[in-house]
Amino acid sequence: MNLEDLIRETKPLYISVNQEEMTKNVFKAIRNQTQCTRKYKSSWLKRCGVVASITVLAMGGTFASGFVSPAIASMLSQIPLINTAYNLLENPALSPKGVRQAVTQGFDIKVNQVSSNNGITLTINNAYCAPNEFAFDMVASFSSNVTESPIIRTSDMQISINGTRKLYNLDGGTFEPTADGKYAGIVHFDAHNMQPYSLLPNQFNLEVSITKIGNITGQWNFIVPLSSKDVKNATKVFEPMITKTFNSITFTVQKVMVAPSEIEIDCELKQPLTIIDASTPHLKQLAAYDQAGNRLSGGIVTISKAQRNGNSNIIKITAKYTPPTEPLSNLTVKADGGLNGLSIPFAMQYSQ
Template identity: 25%
Template sequence: MSLEQQIKAAKCCHENHPVDVEDFKKRVFQKLEKHKEWKARPSRVAFLKLASNTESSKRKQTFKKLSVMTTATAASLGVVIGAGMTSPGFAEALKQIPVVQSVFHMVGDDGLKLAHEKGIVSTIQKTATDSDITVTITEVFYDGAQISVGFMVESPDKLSDMHRLTKSIKINGTTPESWGTGGTIHPIDDYKAVGVINFSTSEPLPEKFQFDLSIQKIGDTRGDWSFSFPIVKNDATNQLFTPMVTKTYGDTTLILEKITFTVHSTELVGQIIQSGASHSAMFEVFEVTDDKGKELGLLSSSLGENKVDGEKVTARWKAIYQPVKELPKSITIRPATLEKVDLPAEIIKGLEIIVPIQKNR
């Protein structure tokens, strides 16, 4: 039974029973405060697989996605729903107690919570049920860098290994050539969970598009949970900088073309140019720090198709990092590796780029 069905059932069962609303509210919020004191569960860090089109043997693409599982809890919703199944007159009391309907607000990162507070997310509320498991897409947000989808999973039986979701996407009916996912999921109890999936593509997406999401497997359970809904880019609060900085060391040239600060992410776009003899870079990603030395966490990184021009090989790259709370005075970019292997100091220094960020542009 879905969340909305459970609430309706509770209303029907108890709507004619008297209830002390103030007493019920007091007891519910006491439970909420008690839940806040619980220790957060240990975080989980997972590398999620790349989904890419490999039809062209001449194309060299990599797309790697790092997903950090946050440790926030969804206790408030669990308390309200649990109380509703046992308290007389819950239907009337529920009208006076706000039920959290935004997954972004519950378990999203700081950027998604801010987007929710600003009212710039799109409500979806679409549901699909298969194999006795119900999936509800609650909301979506697209800032031009990545697509974030809030969802809820419910089942009459205990859900096992909910962190493993097998899924596919289409943009305007076509599967992107290279895309990756990350995100977070939190159990409310053994039968319900909420989470966020972040989708990134190596190629730019249009301002508006139809988004198709198909989930084929949840844990060990196969099924068909398919959704289709429109998405519109919301970049009203984005701040764009185009430094066009070039740095060369040895046979490698690094170009930083664009930096975009959004409420949900920090996006960097540029190119890597190497001599024909150096077909692969010694570094895979970039470390980004602000003027205070704070490192921005990497969310995703992609290296596009190689273009060969004589002895020169050029590849476009895009990297998405965690958002900044306020614009830094500058950011510093250095070559790095996902495995945190130390690169030679001369390479790091030779390709290091420091970009001043001027707020009044």
């Protein structure tokens, strides 16, 4: 059965459903239709990811109505599920690329904590902690007397550092069905997503509290000790202070931090008050390349407000990138700006 036939078969079955209810029914149908236990592989995802995504979207109404045709069931049996026997922080379907690379290098933290209430058991097995970010996995399982299997969401969690500094703007948290009838996902926090920005403590207790999952209320609590010591020891910091000037605009690379899960570049833009929009950075993008000329994924994450200094405005810029899989021996930074329609290229290099 090809994709066109699948869409043609499901089209008459569309019904209007609540998105969360549809997702829950999709996951339930998938779990009922397959016992696949193979681990995700990137090549497998490339082959079936598009088909699986379209299949789930096309069949939302079908699952909500409780009907699954034999042809659709056959398609579902080919969709791999998350296998919780593996470290979920290494799973390309769940975990950010930088975190995955760091964990495969041995920078993960074993947690192995369990919290159970009202027939739902939550487990945190693994975590990762760096000065700018942390991540942890979570698996939800259900006892036989639970009438529903609600999907846990990041918005269900109250997360704080040492019980005082509450965190928000967490990403990840997309919990997927597992091969053994559970849900599994990753919760990730990037300090740049929270203002005012500040580094995470070197050591702290990450407190996770959940009082409601779906329509089920209860108490699920974790206190996870985290430390970025090993990651910091493996992090290299450079202060190249490389400067380029074009049409009175000065761009400076002040600091570069190369960590197992990220490359962070701190820059400064100095613009004379006489130019148009002097308080707005005349910078379109900031790109980084490794020694092989491969462009690294990422870009600008924060831009400060302009601060006047004499006859100029000073603007601080921070960019973040995912490290290459090969050891980084040379980094090239290119900043492209625009002034009155002109393209302003800056290129600077430094080696470790």
